[in-house]
Amino acid sequence: MGGATAGRPRGFSVAWRRHKEALVLIAPGALVLVLAFLFPVGHILVLGFLGEEGVSLEHYAAFFVDDYYLGVVGRTFRLAFVITACCLLVGFPLAYLAARVGPRARILLILLVILPLMTSVVIRTFGWLVVLGPGGVLSDFLQAIGLTGAPTGLLHTETGIVIAMVQVLLPFMVLTVLGVLQRQSADLEEAARTMGASFWRVLRTVTLPLSVPGIVSGSLIVFALSISSFITPTLVGGVRLPVLAGSIYQAATGSFDWNFAGVQSTLLLLTALAVIIPYASLMRRRTSWQTGAAPGAGHE
Amino acid sequence: MISGVPAGARAIAVIIVGAVVIFMLVPLAVVVLSSFSASQFLVFPPRGLSLHWYGAVFGDQAYVAAGWTSLKLAILVTALATLVGTPAAIALTWHRLPGREILAGLFLSPLVLPTLIFGLGLLMVYSIYGNGPSFSGLVVGHLVICIPFVIRTVGAVLGASDPSLHEAARTMGANRLQAYWHVVLPQARPGIAAGAFFAFNISFDDAVVALFLRAPGMETLPIRIYSQLEFSPDPSVAAVSTIMIVITIGLVVLIDRFLGLRRVV
Numbered sequence: 001m002g003g004a005t006a007g008r009p010r011g012f013s014v015a016w017r018r019h020k021e022a023l024v025l026i027a028p029g030a031l032v033l034v035l036a037f038l039f040p041v042g043h044i045l046v047l048g049f050l051g052e053e054g055v056s057l058e059h060y061a062a063f064f065v066d067d068y069y070l071g072v073v074g075r076t077f078r079l080a081f082v083i084t085a086c087c088l089l090v091g092f093p094l095a096y097l098a099a100r101v102g103p104r105a106r107i108l109l110i111l112l113v114i115l116p117l118m119t120s121v122v123i124r125t126f127g128w129l130v131v132l133g134p135g136g137v138l139s140d141f142l143q144a145i146g147l148t149g150a151p152t153g154l155l156h157t158e159t160g161i162v163i164a165m166v167q168v169l170l171p172f173m174v175l176t177v178l179g180v181l182q183r184q185s186a187d188l189e190e191a192a193r194t195m196g197a198s199f200w201r202v203l204r205t206v207t208l209p210l211s212v213p214g215i216v217s218g219s220l221i222v223f224a225l226s227i228s229s230f231i232t233p234t235l236v237g238g239v240r241l242p243v244l245a246g247s248i249y250q251a252a253t254g255s256f257d258w259n260f261a262g263v264q265s266t267l268l269l270l271t272a273l274a275v276i277i278p279y280a281s282l283m284r285r286r287t288s289w290q291t292g293a294a295p296g297a298g299h300e
Numbered sequence: 301m302i303s304g305v306p307a308g309a310r311a312i313a314v315i316i317v318g319a320v321v322i323f324m325l326v327p328l329a330v331v332v333l334s335s336f337s338a339s340q341f342l343v344f345p346p347r348g349l350s351l352h353w354y355g356a357v358f359g360d361q362a363y364v365a366a367g368w369t370s371l372k373l374a375i376l377v378t379a380l381a382t383l384v385g386t387p388a389a390i391a392l393t394w395h396r397l398p399g400r401e402i403l404a405g406l407f408l409s410p411l412v413l414p415t416l417i418f419g420l421g422l423l424m425v426y427s428i429y430g431n432g433p434s435f436s437g438l439v440v441g442h443l444v445i446c447i448p449f450v451i452r453t454v455g456a457v458l459g460a461s462d463p464s465l466h467e468a469a470r471t472m473g474a475n476r477l478q479a480y481w482h483v484v485l486p487q488a489r490p491g492i493a494a495g496a497f498f499a500f501n502i503s504f505d506d507a508v509v510a511l512f513l514r515a516p517g518m519e520t521l522p523i524r525i526y527s528q529l530e531f532s533p534d535p536s537v538a539a540v541s542t543i544m545i546v547i548t549i550g551l552v553v554l555i556d557r558f559l560g561l562r563r564v565v
Contacts, residue, residue: 015398021476022395029388029407029447037410037444040421047424090323093316107561109317111552114561116324118548120505122522123541126529127327130334130344137330137344167323199306221412228414231507235529245416252420253512265417276412280405 045269048262059263069247073267076244079161079233080226086166087222091173092215096207098174099181110178117171125232128164129155132236156238164236169225173218180214181207213282220279224272244268328545335538342535353539363540366524373435373520374504377442381499382492384443385450389491390484392451393458394466404455411448418444419512426513433513438520441513442503449502450495457491458484490559497555501548 016023051058063069098109116124131137134153142148154160188210192202230245237243242250244264252261330344338348357363391397392404410418419441426437465487469479485492507522514523521544528537555561 019395019397022391022397025387025391025395026397026403028384029451032384032440032443032447033407036422036440037418038406040425041413041418042421043424043428044417044421090316090320093313094320097313097317110561112321112324115549115552116328118501118505118552119328119545120507120522120525120541120548122505122507122525122529123331123544124327126525126533126537126541127329127331129529130330130342131327135343137326164327167327170320170324193304199304199309224412228416230416231526235526245414248416248420249511252423258424261420265414265420268414269417272412272414279412284401 041269044258044262045266046262047259048264048266050259050262059259062260063263063267069264072242072244072247075158075241076227079158079165079243080223082162083165083169083226084219084223086162087170087173088215088219090166091170091218092177092211095174095177095181095214095218096211098178100186110175113171113174116167121168121231124168125164125235128160128167128232128236132160132163155236156240158237158241161233161237161241161243164232165226165229168229168232169222172225173222176218176221177211177214180217181211184210217279217282220275220282224275224279227275228268228272331538331541332545334535335542337535337538340534342533342538346535353535354543356536357539357543360536362519363521363524363536366519366521367540369435369518370504370521373438373442374500376439377446377503378496378500380439380443381446381450382496385447385495385499386454386488386492388447389451389454389458390480390488393455394463404451407451408448410445411452415445415508416512419509422509423512433515433518435515435518437515438510438513438518441509442506445506445509446499446502449498450492453495453498454488454491457494458488461487494555494559497551501551504547505544 048059049055049057094109094113098106101109132154133139134155136153138154139148139152142152154163189202189206192206193199197205227243228245229243230249233241233243234246234249237246245268248261248264248268251257251264334342334344334346335353336349336351337343337346338350338352339346388407392400392407397403422437422441422444423433426433430437466479466483469483470476474482505522506520507526510520510523511526519527521540525537525541552561
């Protein structure tokens with residue numbers, strides 16, 4: 001260790017001379033990143049480990065013995081799994097269509113997911129409050145087709161949260177899968193068709209296996225965004241159905257228990273990282289394969 | 301185009317697209333339609349037709365002030381994010397910095413890590429080391445979530461362009477600044493423009509960071525809407541939301557006009 005520290009100044013000055021231009025270019029961004037992102041996030045993680053007398057795990061202990069918070073974590077994950085599955089079920093066919101139709105139709109399909117994506121999540125959630133509320137559009141519709149007799153509402157239900165969240169996160173699934181599908185040409189599918197395979201067989205044996213990287217990265221990003229979502233589950237679910245993100249907000253701004261907010265933030269961040277790191281490596285492999293920097297990687 | 305698709309598959313495709321169109325656009329359509337309601341209450345379908353609630357929004361000091369705050373914030377954040385993000389993107393794509401991949405990952409991490417945790421962390425830092433949240437504090441918060449968009453769009457454009465042009469300019473006698481100004485910036489321009497559009501959109505629409513960094517007398521439009529939703533919203537929320545939807549559509553049209561949606565997505 002001692003040798004490494006002694007060697008650092010010299011190594012640094014060499015690095016500085018060699019990369020001066022790049023370091024000057026990157027400095028303002030790095031300053032913002034470190035001071036306004038890494039430092040605050042690090043700060044909140046440390047708070048979870050600070051007790052009355054120095055370092056302690058008392059806040060973690062308090063979290064893990066409380067059935068209420070375990071329930072919150074359970075709900076957060078249950079919802080994230082269902083939301084991811086629904087996004088995949090709807091998003092894959094849509095992305096496949098968008099990848100294989102003509103350019104004009106593709107633009108329209110992309111617009112269909114981009115426009116809601118670029119609208120504030122507060123407004124989309126507001127729309128769902130009106131749709132899902134008692135006497136709302138959905139309730140009227142269900143009554144009209146005779147499924148229910150009395151006005152029903154899906155507000156303050158997990159089903160309601162799933163419906164609204166799938167609309168919020170579907171664009172991420174569609175755009176990620178589309179990105180992968182567009183890079184693979186339709187030639188392989190054409191070849192399989194020419195050799196006599198049926199449409200469904202090609203879909204099952206050619207298209208689906210080739211789309212696995214897209215399906216996996218799309219699912220990972222939707223899952224990660226789902227467990228950290230705050231606005232939609234809080235407004236649609238209400239106080240009776242808290243998720244982890246809502247519980248963090250409550251601890252921080254409701255009961256001002258910053259240490260406890262730190263505990264929950266750490267758990268959320270670790271889970272998000274466990275999902276995001278494989279996602280990032282998948283995306284990186286895809287891009288390096290695309291630029292040809294790592295030939296052969298695409299065959300895995 | 302795929303040839304020889306069975307009729308069954310075509311039918312399924314039509315059903316899926318139809319269902320997704322309804323599913324994706326229903327919440328927006330409901331908001332827009334309710335904003336023209338003549339009723340005192342937020343009901344759907346709206347009873348009667350009027351522009352009353354638009355008048356109410358423009359006559360409401362709280363909405364107007366929030367609108368100006370959001371606009372000032374988004375413009376400032378867009379300018380700063382492009383100024384800081386563009387050079388960083390150049391360094392990350394064209395320069396062989398050691399640990400470049402990890403560095404790029406760190407710079408893009410605010411895109412995927414929980415915004416909520418970051419917002420809370422920033423609130424704590426402002427409260428402990430400063431005087432609590434403020435307008436400039438919110439600008440910094442939005443910068444963090446907007447810079448990655450600029451880095452990504454500029455990086456994508458530069459990654460597809462030729463770095464040897466820049467080197468050629470230097471060899472032929474251009475100084476550093478001239479090479480950047482006349483060679484690199486023109487190449488990066490579509491990426492900078494796309495990044496700026498996204499930065500404006502993210503800052504103008506953000507509710508999570510702004511919710512944590514709320515300060516007395518400073519409210520953005522999304523936060524104004526959020527706090528109305530927590531209680532009992534009247535159709536004025538629908539009117540102000542419709543105005544924001546129109547601004548979003550305008551942005552999307554602008555992006556498509558100047559850059560082409562296909563290239564940006």
